[in-house]
Amino acid sequence: MNKNELVAAVAEKASLSKQDAVGAVDAVFEAMQEAMAKGDDIRLVGFGTFSVSHRAASKGRNPSTGAEVDIPARNVAKFAPGKGLKDSLNPGK
Incomplete structure (x- = not known):
């Protein structure tokens, strides 16, 4: 599964538009990167x-x-x- 497929799956399961799902997936990845960059x-x-x-x-x-x-x-x-x-x-x- 690549990022586009993940976005499509999130959009379908959460009843979101693809644009909202892209924002949600990007926000999760960004939050994870920031936390791990701090060593958390x-x-x-x-x-x-x-x-x-x-x-x-x-x-x-x-x-x-x-x-x-x-x-x-x-x-x-x-x-x-x-x-x-x-x-x-x-x-x-």
């Missing part, structure tokens, strides 16, 4: 948790030349699915 976790009960994890600097290798490359430290987004999402993906277990 986002916990959606039954769906999952979005969190920010710090990845330390490391050394890597360029596969074509074999030269050593410095990989800088950075923050990365992580997602851990919740029980409700896991159960919906594996019905009958």
Whole structure:
């Protein structure tokens, strides 16, 4: 599912116009980005948790030349699915 398909599904399920659904989806994504940029976790009960994890600097290798490359430290987004999402993906277990 891409963003346009998500907007169409939200519009249908919430009985919104597509324009209103675009605004709602964009607002949710923007709020999530802002929260995670501050280092906050986002916990959606039954769906999952979005969190920010710090990845330390490391050394890597360029596969074509074999030269050593410095990989800088950075923050990365992580997602851990919740029980409700896991159960919906594996019905009958």
